Amino acid sequence: MPLARAAQTDTLAVSTLAEDREAPTQTLPVDRSTTLPPRRADAERLRELAAQREFQYREAKTELSFWERFWNWLWEWLGKISSTKQGRTTWKYGFYAALAGILVFAVLKLLQVDIGGVFGRKPRRSTLPYDVTGENIHEVDFPTRIAEAEAAGDFRLATRLGYLAILKTLTDQGLINWQPDKTNQTYLHELSNGALRNSFREATRQFEYVWYGELPLTAALYQQVRADQRAVTAPLNGRRPSTLAPTA
Amino acid sequence: MPPPFNSDMEPENTLPTPENPAPAAPETAEVSFAPRTNFARLTARTEAIRQEIGKIIVGQQDLLELLLTALLADGHVLLEGVPGVAKTLMAKLLARTLEVPFSRIQFTPDLMPSDVLGTSVFQQSKSDFEFRPGPIFASVVLIDEINRAPAKTQAALFEVMEERTVTQDGTTYRMTEPFLVLATQNPVEQEGTYRLPEAQLDRFLFKLHVGYPTTAEEVQILQGHHVGFGGTDLNVVQPILSAADLQALRQQVREQRVEVNILEYIAKIVGQTRAHKALYLGASPRASLALLNGAKALAALRGRDFVTPEDVQFLAPSVLRHRIMLTPEREMEGGTPDEVVKQIIQTIEVPR
Numbered sequence: 001m002p003l004a005r006a007a008q009t010d011t012l013a014v015s016t017l018a019e020d021r022e023a024p025t026q027t028l029p030v031d032r033s034t035t036l037p038p039r040r041a042d043a044e045r046l047r048e049l050a051a052q053r054e055f056q057y058r059e060a061k062t063e064l065s066f067w068e069r070f071w072n073w074l075w076e077w078l079g080k081i082s083s084t085k086q087g088r089t090t091w092k093y094g095f096y097a098a099l100a101g102i103l104v105f106a107v108l109k110l111l112q113v114d115i116g117g118v119f120g121r122k123p124r125r126s127t128l129p130y131d132v133t134g135e136n137i138h139e140v141d142f143p144t145r146i147a148e149a150e151a152a153g154d155f156r157l158a159t160r161l162g163y164l165a166i167l168k169t170l171t172d173q174g175l176i177n178w179q180p181d182k183t184n185q186t187y188l189h190e191l192s193n194g195a196l197r198n199s200f201r202e203a204t205r206q207f208e209y210v211w212y213g214e215l216p217l218t219a220a221l222y223q224q225v226r227a228d229q230r231a232v233t234a235p236l237n238g239r240r241p242s243t244l245a246p247t248a
Numbered sequence: 249m250p251p252p253f254n255s256d257m258e259p260e261n262t263l264p265t266p267e268n269p270a271p272a273a274p275e276t277a278e279v280s281f282a283p284r285t286n287f288a289r290l291t292a293r294t295e296a297i298r299q300e301i302g303k304i305i306v307g308q309q310d311l312l313e314l315l316l317t318a319l320l321a322d323g324h325v326l327l328e329g330v331p332g333v334a335k336t337l338m339a340k341l342l343a344r345t346l347e348v349p350f351s352r353i354q355f356t357p358d359l360m361p362s363d364v365l366g367t368s369v370f371q372q373s374k375s376d377f378e379f380r381p382g383p384i385f386a387s388v389v390l391i392d393e394i395n396r397a398p399a400k401t402q403a404a405l406f407e408v409m410e411e412r413t414v415t416q417d418g419t420t421y422r423m424t425e426p427f428l429v430l431a432t433q434n435p436v437e438q439e440g441t442y443r444l445p446e447a448q449l450d451r452f453l454f455k456l457h458v459g460y461p462t463t464a465e466e467v468q469i470l471q472g473h474h475v476g477f478g479g480t481d482l483n484v485v486q487p488i489l490s491a492a493d494l495q496a497l498r499q500q501v502r503e504q505r506v507e508v509n510i511l512e513y514i515a516k517i518v519g520q521t522r523a524h525k526a527l528y529l530g531a532s533p534r535a536s537l538a539l540l541n542g543a544k545a546l547a548a549l550r551g552r553d554f555v556t557p558e559d560v561q562f563l564a565p566s567v568l569r570h571r572i573m574l575t576p577e578r579e580m581e582g583g584t585p586d587e588v589v590k591q592i593i594q595t596i597e598v599p600r
Contacts, residue, residue: 147293160600180597180598181593181595181597183556183558183600184556185558205281206281208552208554208556209281209554211600212554212555212556212557213541213552213553213554214554215280215281215507221280
């Protein structure tokens with residue numbers, strides 16, 4: 001047993017566990033002869049350190065902004081409300097009401113119901129913003145501009161203006177639904193069968209040859225084009241505008 | 249409001265027919281509004297192709313018009329449709345109407361680039377390597393189930409589809425004209441297929457959807473099958489166009505008139521795909537060129553020597569649907585490229 005042997009050789013109060021139970025414990029003598037000088041920090045160095053920012057443990061009191069004070073007040077107030085019985089009841093029913101509102105909104109959204117009308121907002125006519133870069137046919141003074149183009153000998157432009165004037169007339173009469181993205185063939189498709197459709201088809205054909213096909217027009221040929229264009233709109237003079245009912 | 253690219257619209261203008269060709273030189277005011285290019289031959293040949301193919305295929309008139317447009321516009325076509333809607337048959341029949349060399353490649357997962365392009369073989373008698381051209385060396389190449397080959401084999405098609413050349417061992421081989429790739433793919437099957445790289449998709453002029461026939465058309469298919477006791481003899485389809493004929497018709501198409509506002513209209517449509525919030529990838533300038541070339545060919549097919557916005561609107565979905573990529577959010581919402589193209593067209597004013 002090495003521990004027991006060590007206890008026998010030294011003067012230390014070390015014993016085996018068995019000895020602990022049987023023999024009294026010996027204490028070590030306290031050394032009072034050695035004098036230890038106390039160590040003291042350099043006062044100058046302490047002052048220097050204390051002046052440094054890292055050792056300034058007291059936080060400067062920051063001024064709260066209006067917005068922070070508002071939120072502090074709000075949370076405090078809400079906490080105060082919820083601590084009362086009446087407040088807790090209000091919170092509970094408020095939460096149920098909000099949940100019901102979210103559910104109703106989600107259902108209406110899924111059904112694609114326009115709820116803007118409830119607040120008096122008119123439903124959007126089209127979800128797409130049209131990039132109308134050209135002239136608005138409802139604002140153009142066609143007779144004047146056609147006369148100017150004819151005077152300048154620009155029969156191509158005059159043909160175009162004449163065709164746009166037809167589209168304006170048909171729109172005003174409620175016979176076609178003017179949209180900037182529609183092609184001439186789409187308008188032709190919107191017209192019901194009959195003389196008007198035939199005359200519009202011919203005017204469209206001529207316009208496309210002149211405008212897209214860059215067909216050079218003589219004065220005589222232009223007169224025929226204008227006559228055909230007038231033939232489209234002449235029967236509509238004095239006609240009462242109808243409610244638009246496109247065929248498609 | 250009818251869709252802007254409605255296929256059953258009022259027939260445009262008076263189309264010249266083989267029996268009643270358009271007058272080449274107008275004399276009076278009444279006949280001045282007629283094509284200044286004589287499309288009689290083009291109309292006659294394309295009508296004959298329609299009739300030959302119509303001997304076997306029932307319906308699919310819009311698809312056939314778009315295929316003829318691509319043929320005249322010198323562009324490759326990707327046909328997409330579920331199994332059994334006659335994609336391969338349509339491509340084979342179109343190839344039969346052309347008097348040009350035809351080859352068919354069935355794409356499989358183990359297909360190698362050399363199986364398509366060709367390979368150099370050592371000739372002992374000459375003590376040298378000799379290039380053996382692959383099946384791609386034909387005028388009309390039908391690539392069936394193109395999405396079944398892996399990316400490295402797809403990449404082998406990049407050069408030949410765009411530059412019409414094949415480079416092997418430092419030597420460049422030029423394809424003979426015409427060179428047309430008709431590829432088919434099935435959109436629903438995912439097992440054992442690879443999505444085509446964007447670079448390759450961009451090389452197709454059109455991606456065409458092959459849909460189901462109507463009930464009446466299906467009854468007609470059944471009647472034809474019943475009377476013929478189940479067999480389909482492709483030999484009844486006769487060749488119509490030679491390579492030289494096709495080149496001449498393509499030259500007419502190249503000379504079509506395009507007004508500057510139409511060019512601007514095409515650029516606006518394609519440009520809008522790059523700014524649309526539902527799109528992750530917009531179309532490249534190659535798409536603008538494809539739309540222009542396609543519109544010129546379509547105008548010629550419809551008997552006009554100039555392009556109208558109608559042509560552009562009609563072709564825009566076929567040109568753009570495979571060149572744009574939806575954002576993941578739009579895809580999850582169930583959006584399709586065709587819907588986005590339609591929206592874009594609706595936002596741009598028709599030049600008039």
